[in-house]
Amino acid sequence: MSTMQINSRLRRIHAGWYVGAFVLVLGVVAQVLYSTGAYDSWRNGRSLDQACDGTLAQGGLDAALGSSNLRVGSLDSDGDYLAQCSVQTTKSGARGGALQVRLRWSGATAPSGSLVRYSQDYEGVRGQAAPLGNGWPGIVRHDDAWQVMVAIDCQNEKSKALVAYGDLYASSGGPALTGLGRVVTESAQKAAAKYGCRARAGKQLTQVSAPTLGKPRTVKPLAQAQGSCTALREPASSAAESGTPLIMEYPADPQAPQVNCYLVTPAKKPGYGLYAYYGAVAKDFLASEGRNLKEGYGPTHKDNDYSWATAKCPQSTQPAVFVLYRLYDRDTDTYPVRHYSAQFAASAVKAFADHEAKQRGCTDVQMASQP
Structure with a gap:
């Protein structure tokens, strides 16, 4: 065998060694990535970047879910949504x-789950919603899960708003609720920019207060009302004289849609x-009642113990809706106010509507008759 043949053979052997060593290194690297979770982390990070059509804001995710080990879950498709996504911790149970x-x-x-919430507004404080604050047109609610909702008006398209919902499960509130607020508001802001809705954003949320009304400590004399x-x-x-000398109230917030x-x-x-319901939330409220103001109807209520009014507000062609209900106490299966006063109800909702309209620049407050 010639020297040239020997050298050629050695080169082939060495090349085989190099390829084998390279494959072996790749295998070791892959094993390390899998065993340390680095690959899963990289894959989950890419999924988060693409979630909700690329509009999911990740700044508050860790706080909302109490973990940095997150993955994108699956949601059933729904053509009524612009985008939707689910994020879960990698923990189970x-x-x-x-x-x-x-x-x-x-x-x-509107999503049926949110409409159901409006049907509880005559059952004590079950229909309550706290203002989100920091200049955001949003609210925070709690039933089986925490929910933050914002409805930001498109300044370049009258009567159009981008509505964002965030539902948080398996959480006790606190920092998690603030994280949820950040995810929802910042996702809405990203989505508005992506889809051509010129909107005015609020400030970054640093603390979100939970709905807490209904406890004795939240009661105070009506004369002390400030919100x-x-x-x-x-x-x-x-x-x-109508049997309600006390109040429970939230801080005044002219941006809150409820x-x-x-x-x-x-x-x-x-x-x-x-x-009081404004814009997209007023529309959702009326949808939950199966009513349309153009048909001359207002909200429905058991025993017709309610009074309501409307007003015209800037930016939205949807009239604002103001409603008073006599409330039902599920704990005692009774009405705390035994005798409903239609006269008081009308005067109270008119005062409420007039004050709200003044704060929002709304006009033409009209009391509405019941069907």
């Missing part, structure tokens, strides 16, 4: 958590609930 984000235009059909019940200070004497005020009995039971 009771230690695991999940967060869902859904985005839609205000003209699209959402301020309008009722004037007809205070008639409120006392406002709650509760008139409370001496036994510290909510007797009347006053609600």
Whole structure:
């Protein structure tokens, strides 16, 4: 065998060694990536970047779910949503958590889960919603899960709003609730920019307060109202005569799309609930009642113990809706206010609507008749 043949053979052997060594190194690297979770982390990170059509904001995810080990879950497709996604911790069982984000235009059909919440607004404080704050047109609610909702108006398209929902499961609130608020508001902001909705954003959320009304410690005299019940200070004497000299209220927030005020009995039971709904939320509320203002109808209520009004507000062609309900106490299976006063209800909702309209620049407050 010639020297040239020997050298050629050696080169082939060495090349084989190099290829084999390279494959072996790749295998070792892959094994390390899998065993340390680095590959899963990289894959999950890419999935998060693409979630909700690339609009999912990740700044508050770790706080919301109490973990940095996250993965994108699956959601059933729904054509009514602009985008939707689910994020879960990699933990399982009771230690695991999940967060869902859904985005839609205000003209699209509202999610049934949110409409159900409006049907509870005559059952004590079950329909309550706290203002999100920091300049965001949003609210925070709690039932089986925490929910943050924002409806940001598109300044370049009148009566169009981008509505974002975030639902958080397996959480007790606190820092998690603030994280949820950040995810929802910042995702809405990203989605608005992506889909051509010129919107005014609020400030970054640093603390989100949970709905807490309904506890005895939240009750105070009507004369001390400074927030959402301020309008009722004037007809205070008639409120006392109607059996509700006390209140439960939230801080005043002219950006919140839903406002709650509760008139409370001496036994510290909510007797009347006053609600204001604006823009996309007003539309959803009426949809939950199966009503349309253009048809001349308003909300429905058991025994017709309610009064309501409307107003025209800037930016949205959807009239604002103001409602007073006599509340039902599920714990005692009774109405804390035994005798409903239609006269008081009308005067209270008119005062409430007038005050709210003034704060929002709304006009033409109209009392509406019941069907």
